[in-house]
Amino acid sequence: MWDPAKYLDYSDLRGRPFYDLIGRIDAVSPRRVVDLGCGPGNLTSSLAQRWPSAVLEASDSSPEMVEAARAAGVPAEVLDVHDWKPAPDTDVVVTNAVLQWVPDHRELLSRWAGQLSSGAWLAMQVPGNFDAPSHVLIRELAGEPEWAAKLEPVRLRGDETVGDPQEYADLFADAGWLVDAWETTYVQRLAGEDAVLEWVSGTALRPIKAALDEASWERFRAELAPRLNEAYPPRADGTTWFQFRRVFAVARLP
Known part of the structure; x- marks a missing residue:
């Protein structure tokens, strides 16, 4: 959906x-x-x-x-x-x-x-941008033991996608x-807390959200957020380059 x-x-x-x-x-x-x-x-x-x-x-x-x-x-x-x-x-x-x-x-x-x-x-x-940190980090987290079984049916797209x-x-x-x-x-200059996470939540993370229950989905987001913030550090003014x-x-x- x-x-x-x-x-x-x-x-x-x-x-x-x-x-x-x-x-x-x-x-x-x-x-x-x-x-x-x-x-x-x-x-x-x-x-x-x-x-x-x-x-x-x-x-x-x-x-x-x-x-x-x-x-x-x-x-x-x-x-x-x-x-x-x-x-x-x-x-x-x-x-x-x-x-x-x-x-x-x-x-x-x-x-x-x-x-x-x-x-x-x-x-x-x-x-x-399937080889960008935003997508690589999603694939890495989804492949970890806690998530691999739950997300096994999800097709996580790599740089061969296009x-x-x-x-x-x-x-x-x-x-x-x-x-x-x-x-x-x-x-792109994104504003707000966890800006890159919010960006990918509308598109790239959609299949993962569909495969998880609400509690698991929130936990996945919580684990992904700091990784994305490290790869895309916010500026002093609170915005993030993407x-x-x-x-x-x-x-x-x-």
Whole structure:
């Protein structure tokens, strides 16, 4: 389960990669714009504002996220990305911070690249910080004896989870698409106590929370907090720098 309210913590910082992504899409008057993995819909709304004449199609695998998106006025539906197929008039597809949750997303991108029509745009963005201390420390703690048995079913993602920009550039180029691929590391200033813990609680820690009862979850957080604070020491003013690497690709089929 996703917690839309928790996810929207730091919504301004979480939204920066989205706007950098769609800023590279040069579609002028697309007929249909699709947001795969729309989350609570706060970013999807900007697609409707940019292309007001387009049909807006939005989906997410989380019923909680879809409910929040609908409450925000986004016509979202519950759908697994594996089940999505482009309508003939699909001109823009956006998938923002979604495919890192999909182990076979490379095959999925190749499939979509073969299904979309000439002139279509496909824009993707995924986090590239799985080898950062934030994620390494989560994996280390989850692998300790106290937690290993409880969290054995949880897939803890490593740096093989996503590719680098050149891998996605090759994927699209091999399919005959023009592609712009790049990466950005945002140096984000987080405020509040245990700031990095609160940041990862909205995303990376979600599968762990789902696997634990409430008491175990609070104990896991309590053990993780000092490790994260050591890796990301707060500044004298109480804020914390957090480096956040993202991988982007925007492709167009000529």
